[in-house]
Amino acid sequence: MTPPIPTAPRFMTLPEIRRAARECLPRDHWNFGDGAAETESTKRRNRRHLDRLAIQQNVLVDVRQIDLTTTLLGVPLAWPVAVAPMGGLVLFNPEGDVEMARGAGRGQTLQWLSGATGWPVEDVAKVATAPQMFQLYAHGDHGWMGELLARVEAAGYKAIALTVDVQQYSRRERDVFNRFSPRQAMEIAPNPRGPLPNFQAGLTWADVDWLMKTTTLPVGLKGIMTVADARRAVDMGVKLIWVSNHGGRQLDHTQSTIEALSPIVDAVAGRADIMIDGGFNRGTDVIKALARGARVVAVGRTMLWGLAADGAAGVARVCEIMRDELKINMGLCGRTRIQDLTPDLIFRAD
Ligand SMILES: Cc1cc2nc3c(=O)[nH]c(=O)nc-3n(C[C@H](O)[C@H](O)[C@H](O)COP(=O)(O)O)c2cc1C
Incomplete structure (x- = not known):
């Protein structure tokens, strides 16, 4: 019998996945995904500050075995990367969040389901084969959130992260210029009773307290950028x-996340797990964040390009390439376990 001819994967590099997504998406959808707020300075700074960090190269270490496993909030993970929560996925694939869940499962990657998902949380959980956690938006009052949280818990999600940096929806200038509304594009009918109150704008620490009393799941806050806020959160039990x-989509001209990270890690002092996102596109980016004390890195747009370019297979391919990069570069800097990625590995090199 002749052996089957091995087929090469459709995509070999991350940049070609991004290019394929750009080519297949309508212009407005591409810009909604790739764009950021106003001048897009925050988005650029995230990337610039990652690029100015160098990794120290330690050699003559036996790196035949490299272990990427870790945990987040006690949940075992195959590797320290997660799919960031993203709303509007149906603009990038007809099966949106469900297809993303399939891809994350194939990539053995934790998925954070967006609170702006267009799908029932149960339907997404049903197809998942990797751990899932839920990002919450205050799109209603406590009664509304309480009901949703009960469904999220029953469906098997392992944690809740309340997003706290969308008090106002920012001016995403590419969308403004294109006269593009993601809600309209997704054909979400306007509420017949008129616009809802902006619950997000009214969020305070009292709501965090309420959330922790309402759910049995561990609670996180997504969008923390200062030591004071991080300290207050962990003091409350977050x-x-x-x-x-x-990802630069809200406050323009804010700090980069990689620069905000170290003082927050020091202030939290092990009392909570730390995640980070914003411009992390490569295995080496993950090394930098973990060495500075993050436990897991969330990846938004790069996963989105995988979804747009080739559905679940594209997401799985993004995960595979990033994971390979992480493994190869850990070997090249002489570290074999996630806990070996320590602050001394990274230095500033403009
Ligand atoms: C298309 C898109 C939709 C997003 N929707 C959400 C969302 O519903 N909830 C949320 O907390 N963050 C949302 N984000 C932000 C991501 O979770 C994440 O913080 C950001 O994309 C990370 O930066 P990166 O895209 O450079 O990796 C969205 C980002 C994108 C690109």
Whole structure:
């Protein structure tokens, strides 16, 4: 019998996945995904500050075995990367969040389901084969959130992260220029009773307190950028601090997340797990964040390009390439376990 001819994967590099997504998406959808707020300075700074960090190269270490396993909030993970929560996925694939869950499962990657999902949380959970956690938006009052949280818990999600950096929806200038509304594009009918009150704008620490009393799941806050806020959160019992500036999509001209990270890690002092996102596109980016004390890195747009370019297979391919990069570069800097990624590995090199 002739052996089957091995087929090469459709995509070999991350940049070609991004290019394929750009080519297949309508212009407005591409810009909604790739764009950021106003001048897009935050988005650029995230990337610039990652690029100015160098990794120290330690050689003559036996790196035949490299172990990427870790945990988040006690949940075992195959590797320290997660799919960031993203709303509007149906603009990038007809099966949106469900297809993303399939891809995350194939990539053995934790998925954070967006609170702006267009799908029932149960339907997404049903197809998942990797751990899932839920990002919450205050799109209603406590009664509304309480009902949703009960469904999320029953469906098997392992943690909740309340996003706290969307008090106002920012001016995403590419969308404004394109006269593009994601809600309209997704054909979400306007509420017949008129616009809802902006619950997000009214969020305070009292709501965090309420959330922790209402759910049995560990609670995190996504969008923490200062030591003071991180300290206050862990003092209240928040278990996950997610350093994020929403990939530059909310406050323009804010700090980069990689710069905000170290003082927050020091202030939290092990009392909560720490996640980070914003411009992390490569295995080496993950090394930098973990060495500076993050436990897991969330990846938004790069996963989105995988979804747009080739559905679940594209997401799985993004995970595979990033994971390979992480493994190879850990070997090249002489570290074989996640806990060996320590602050001395990284230095500033403009
Ligand atoms: C298309 C898109 C939709 C997003 N929707 C959400 C959302 O519903 N909830 C949320 O907390 N963050 C949302 N984000 C922000 C991501 O969770 C994450 O913070 C950011 O994308 C990370 O930056 P990166 O895209 O450079 O990896 C969204 C980002 C994108 C690109």
